[in-house]
Amino acid sequence: MDTPHVLAIPYPAQGHVIPLLELAQCLVQHGFEVTFVNSELNHRRVMNALPDKDNVRNHVNLVWIPDGLELWEDRNDLGKLTESASEVMPGKLEELIEKINGSDNNKITCVIADGCQGWAMEVAEKMRIRLAVFYPAAAALWALGFSIPELIADGIIDSYGTPVKSQMIQLSPAMPSMNTENFPWMCFQDENTKNILFDLNTRTLKAVKFADRLICNSSYELEPAAFSLFPNFLAIGPLLASNRLGKSIGHFWPEDSTCLEWLDQHPAQSVIYVAFGSFTVFDQIQFQELAIGLEQTNRPFLWVVRPDIIEKTNDAYPRGFKERVVTRGRMVGWAPQDKVLSHPSVACFLSHCGWNSTIEGVSNGIPFLCWPYFGDQFFNQTYICDVWKVGLWFNKDESGIIRHEEIKGKVEQLLADEALKARALHLKEVTAETVKEGGCSSNNFSSFIRWMKE
Numbered sequence: 515m516d517t518p519h520v521l522a523i524p525y526p527a528q529g530h531v532i533p534l535l536e537l538a539q540c541l542v543q544h545g546f547e548v549t550f551v552n553s554e555l556n557h558r559r560v561m562n563a564l565p566d567k568d569n570v571r572n573h574v575n576l577v578w579i580p581d582g583l584e585l586w587e588d589r590n591d592l593g594k595l596t597e598s599a600s601e602v603m604p605g606k607l608e609e610l611i612e613k614i615n616g617s618d619n620n621k622i623t624c625v626i627a628d629g630c631q632g633w634a635m636e637v638a639e640k641m642r643i644r645l646a647v648f649y650p651a652a653a654a655l656w657a658l659g660f661s662i663p664e665l666i667a668d669g670i671i672d673s674y675g676t677p678v679k680s681q682m683i684q685l686s687p688a689m690p691s692m693n694t695e696n697f698p699w700m701c702f703q704d705e706n707t708k709n710i711l712f713d714l715n716t717r718t719l720k721a722v723k724f725a726d727r728l729i730c731n732s733s734y735e736l737e738p739a740a741f742s743l744f745p746n747f748l749a750i751g752p753l754l755a756s757n758r759l760g761k762s763i764g765h766f767w768p769e770d771s772t773c774l775e776w777l778d779q780h781p782a783q784s785v786i787y788v789a790f791g792s793f794t795v796f797d798q799i800q801f802q803e804l805a806i807g808l809e810q811t812n813r814p815f816l817w818v819v820r821p822d823i824i825e826k827t828n829d830a831y832p833r834g835f836k837e838r839v840v841t842r843g844r845m846v847g848w849a850p851q852d853k854v855l856s857h858p859s860v861a862c863f864l865s866h867c868g869w870n871s872t873i874e875g876v877s878n879g880i881p882f883l884c885w886p887y888f889g890d891q892f893f894n895q896t897y898i899c900d901v902w903k904v905g906l907w908f909n910k911d912e913s914g915i916i917r918h919e920e921i922k923g924k925v926e927q928l929l930a931d932e933a934l935k936a937r938a939l940h941l942k943e944v945t946a947e948t949v950k951e952g953g954c955s956s957n958n959f960s961s962f963i964r965w966m967k968e
């Protein structure tokens with residue numbers, strides 16, 4: 515039999531590309547050929563940031579199709595990106611599959627589509643190719659998406675996704691409460707973007723019926739209630755490069771690995787690691803409050819300041835800040851986060867609570883300071899602070915700003931909380947068990963592989 519050939523297609527955003535590429539690398543280890551389809555811009559960024567291009571090319575075929583936007587256009591406008599991608603990418607994907615299948619290559623035997631890419635699921639169905647759907651966020655979030663018809667029927671949201679009133683709801687008695695105002699599609703101020711993202715959910719919900727397997731980058735141990743509510747979700751996570759002793763790829767920015775040597779110079783559990791993923795942006799006031807808060811902790815900190823986190827990053831720091839913190843503060847444009855979080859000198863993780871950052875922190879037993887920015891991050895904060903109890907959240911003042919006194923205070927409170935730190939270490943053990951041979955996620959992954967090879 516020919517090598518099974520999987521085509522994997524992520525939603526075109528950083529937090530979706532990295533985990534699906536991790537899955538792709540695991541599949542290659544299990545003898546699959548994998549073609550990974552990025553949008554053109556993301557392909558360029560990934561290739562540019564790859565430390566060892568030839569080595570990866572030998573393993574995963576990295577290809578691209580256009581997303582319909584010009585290369586210079588803003589991809590942080592998710593409404594515009596989603597609308598354009600949903601219109602242009604299906605036809606391009608079909609052409610790509612026809613081209614692969616019409617050549618001497620192994621034919622595509624299975625499509626793995628991101629849980630947000632309803633249109634890719636439709637293409638797989640149309641072309642009669644087996645389909646698995648990959649969910650890169652918490653299972654609870656997908657459970658919310660699957661519950662939309664009931665939420666409408668129960669009068670919790672209207673048919674456009676708008677909550678009828680602001681309230682806390684539970685999808686099942688065992689699930690943590692969710693604030694209707696924080697439903698992921700509600701985090702966009704502009705009505706048009708909100709509608710596009712809600713429609714994306716609706717389209718995906720129809721198309722997901724074509725899938726034979728629904729796999730989640732999460733575990734039963736982390737989210738028992740969500741998996742009980744939807745038993746057809748298969749937990750195979752956390753998928754981390756360190757589990758296969760490999761390197762994570764798919765980054766949009768080249769990583770600054772000199773910060774690892776910097777970490778080497780610090781005592782165990784002394785450094786505050788601060789990172790907000792790929793999407794968070796700050797205004798000047800909030801950025802400066804964070805800088806002063808970090809300075810006032812009098813502790814070493816490693817802070818990821820992405821080039822686009824604020825307009826003109828260079829002028830954004832408080833006057834004299836860089837000079838004052840020069841001996842104990844390190845700012846980088848993009849860190850090798852997986853390695854940073856497993857470094858012994860890291861004491862805590864000040865995080866925006868993107869799902870990847872959440873499971874990476876949890877897998878390393880790191881306590882969190884939660885600073886959610888948008889979408890599912892508020893719900894992930896609930897898991898971290900209220901369910902697993904391995905982190906603290908920040909209070910905002912009346913103008914919606916997290917002040918430096920609050921930041922300093924919460925750092926002190928977190929690092930003095932031995933019970934919380936012990937829970938974080940326990941959760942690390944639980945998470946390590948599930949991905950080990952014989953663990954729940956490991957067994958599910960094996961059964962997924964068997965199905966793919968059938």
Ligand SMILES: O=c1ccn([C@@H]2O[C@H](COP(=O)(O)OP(=O)(O)O[C@H]3O[C@H](CO)[C@@H](O)[C@H](O)[C@H]3O)[C@@H](O)[C@H]2O)c(=O)[nH]1
Nearest residue numbers: 528529532650651791792793818848849851868869870871
């Ligand atoms: O300096 C850095 C910063 C981040 N990362 C990595 O980048 C990824 C970031 O993913 P995530 O933490 O999930 O954040 P976002 O990029 O914001 O991810 C988007 O996608 C996620 C998965 O759907 C959602 O949970 C988030 O809310 C959404 O913003 C992680 O693997 C990090 O390890 C680095 O390697 N270096």
